[in-house]
Amino acid sequence: MSDWSSFEGYDFLALWAEPGRVHAAFLDPETPAVQTATLPAETGQYPALSPRFPAAAWFERSIRDLWGLEAEGAADLRPWLDHGLWPIRAPLSRSASRHSPVQELPEFLPVEGEGIHRIPVGPIHAGVIEAGHFRFHVQGETIVRLEARLGYKHKGVLALMLGKSPRAAMRFAARLSGDTTVAHSIAFARAAESASGAELPPRAVALRAAMLELERLHNHLNDMGFLAKDAAFTPLSAQFGLLREALLRVLAQCFGHRLMMDRIIPGGVALDPEDASLDRLRTVLAEIGRELPGLLAIYEGHASLQDRMMGTGIIPPALVAAFAPGGVVGRSAGRPFDARLLDGPITVPLRTGGDVDARWRQRHDEALHSLALLDAILSALPSGPVTIPLPQRGGEAVALAEGFRGECLAWLRLDDGGLIEAAFLRDPSWLHWPLLEAAVIGNIVADFPLINKSFNGSYSGCDL
Numbered sequence: 001m002s003d004w005s006s007f008e009g010y011d012f013l014a015l016w017a018e019p020g021r022v023h024a025a026f027l028d029p030e031t032p033a034v035q036t037a038t039l040p041a042e043t044g045q046y047p048a049l050s051p052r053f054p055a056a057a058w059f060e061r062s063i064r065d066l067w068g069l070e071a072e073g074a075a076d077l078r079p080w081l082d083h084g085l086w087p088i089r090a091p092l093s094r095s096a097s098r099h100s101p102v103q104e105l106p107e108f109l110p111v112e113g114e115g116i117h118r119i120p121v122g123p124i125h126a127g128v129i130e131a132g133h134f135r136f137h138v139q140g141e142t143i144v145r146l147e148a149r150l151g152y153k154h155k156g157v158l159a160l161m162l163g164k165s166p167r168a169a170m171r172f173a174a175r176l177s178g179d180t181t182v183a184h185s186i187a188f189a190r191a192a193e194s195a196s197g198a199e200l201p202p203r204a205v206a207l208r209a210a211m212l213e214l215e216r217l218h219n220h221l222n223d224m225g226f227l228a229k230d231a232a233f234t235p236l237s238a239q240f241g242l243l244r245e246a247l248l249r250v251l252a253q254c255f256g257h258r259l260m261m262d263r264i265i266p267g268g269v270a271l272d273p274e275d276a277s278l279d280r281l282r283t284v285l286a287e288i289g290r291e292l293p294g295l296l297a298i299y300e301g302h303a304s305l306q307d308r309m310m311g312t313g314i315i316p317p318a319l320v321a322a323f324a325p326g327g328v329v330g331r332s333a334g335r336p337f338d339a340r341l342l343d344g345p346i347t348v349p350l351r352t353g354g355d356v357d358a359r360w361r362q363r364h365d366e367a368l369h370s371l372a373l374l375d376a377i378l379s380a381l382p383s384g385p386v387t388i389p390l391p392q393r394g395g396e397a398v399a400l401a402e403g404f405r406g407e408c409l410a411w412l413r414l415d416d417g418g419l420i421e422a423a424f425l426r427d428p429s430w431l432h433w434p435l436l437e438a439a440v441i442g443n444i445v446a447d448f449p450l451i452n453k454s455f456n457g458s459y460s461g462c463d464l
Contacts (some may be wrong), residue, residue: 326406
C-alpha cells in the first residue's frame with residue numbers, strides 16, 4: 001500500500017507510528033469491523049491522512065513529536081505534545097536528539113477580522129481539573145474561533161510499556177484516563193489476549209461486561225449532575241451526586257476500588273465479587289432506576305434550565321460525518337456506532353439534536369439502558385474461574401471497548417516471549433476536542449463551560 005485511498009468511505013479511528021512505519025485503524029461502518037493499515041516511513045515521511053480524514057490532524061502532530069515522522073501534505077504540523085520543554089526531541093524514534101535550550105513557545109492561529117480580540121484561558125484553571133489551554137477569538141461576547149492546546153500532562157505511557165509483559169503494563173493503560181479505567185483496561189486486555197491467542201472463561205467475560213456498564217453509569221450520573229450545576233441548577237446536581245456516591249460505595253465493596261481500577265487484567269479479572277456484595281449492588285441499581293425518571297421530569301420542568309441547554313453548542317452535521325465521533329457526542333448527533341456492536345447485536349439509544357440538551361438526554365437514555373443490561377448480566381452470571389494464564393507468545397492485535405465517552409482503542413505487538421514490542425492507546429476524546437472547537441462558534445463566552453462539560457473530553461487521555 002502506498003497511500004490511504006483504499007479506505008474511502010470508512011470512518012477514521014486512529015493513527016500512530018513506530019520507527020520506520022505508520023499505522024492507522026479504520027471502521028467499516030457497514031459490517032461493522034475494524035481494519036488496520038501500515039505504510040512505510042523509512043525516509044522519515046509518509047502520506048498525510050488529514051486531507052482525507054480531518055480528524056487525523058492531531059495524530060499527525062503527535063507522531064511528529066514522538067517518532068519524528070512527518071506527514072507530507074498535512075493540514076497542520078505544529079507541535080502537539082512537545083511544548084519545547086522535553087530534554088529530547090522525538091523520544092520514540094531511532095535517533096532522538098537534544099532539544100534546543102531555548103523554549104519554543106506554542107504557536108496559535110493569528111487574530112483575523114475587525115473588532116476581534118483573544119481571551120486566553122488556562123492551562124491552569126480555577127477548579128480541580130486537568131491542564132489545558134483554550135485560546136478564544138471573540139467579537140463582543142460571541143465566540144468566532146476556539147483553539148485548544150493539550151499535552152501539558154504528557155506521561156510517556158507508550159515508552160513505559162515497551163519491554164514489559166501485558167500484565168505489568170496493564171497499570172499504565174488503566175491510568176491513561178482514570179475515569180475510564182475499566183474501558184481502557186478492557187481494550188488493552190483484549191488486544192493482549194487476541195495477540196497471544198487467549199480465550200477467557202465465561203464468568204470473566206460477564207464480569208467485564210458488568211464492570212463496563214457500571215463505569216458508564218456512574219460517569220453519566222456524574223456528568224448529568226455537573227451539567228445541571230454549570231447551568232446554576234444545584235438541586236438536580238446534588239441528587240445525581242447522591243446516586244453516584246451510593247453506587248461508588250457499593251463498587252468499592254464489590255471490587256475493592258470505587259472506580260474498579262486494576263480489576264481488569266489480561267486473562268480475566270483480578271477479583272471475583274462475593275454474592276452478598278452483588279446483592280447490595282442490585283439494591284443500589286434498583287434505587288437508581290426508580291429515581292432517574294423523576295430527575296428527568298425535574299430537568300424538563302424548569303424553563304430556565306431548558307433555555308441554557310437547548311440550541312446551545314450544536315455540532316454541525318457535516319463535521320459529525322467527517323470526524324465520526326463515538327459515544328454520547330456522536331450518538332446525540334445521529335451517529336449510531338457503538339463498539340459493543342462488535343460483540344453482537346445491541347440496540348443503543350440515539351438522538352439527533354447535537355446540542356447540550358441532546359447530550360444530557362443521551363446520557364439519561366444510556367443510563368437507563370445500562371441498568372437494563374446490568375439486570376440481565378447480573379441475573380445470569382455463569383459460575384467458574386475468572387482468570388487464565390496469558391500464553392507467552394508473539395502476535396499483533398487491535399481491540400476496542402465502548403467506554404462512557406466512546407470507543408477506547410488499544411493496539412499491541414508482542415514478541416516471541418510475550419513482551420510488548422510496540423503499543424498504542426487511543427481515548428475517544430481525540431475525536432471530540434476538535435468538534436468542541438466547532439460547536440462553540442456563534443455561542444457566547446459564558447456558555448463555554450456548559451458546552452465543554454457536555455462534551456467532557458479527557459485531557460489526560462490525549463496527553464499519552
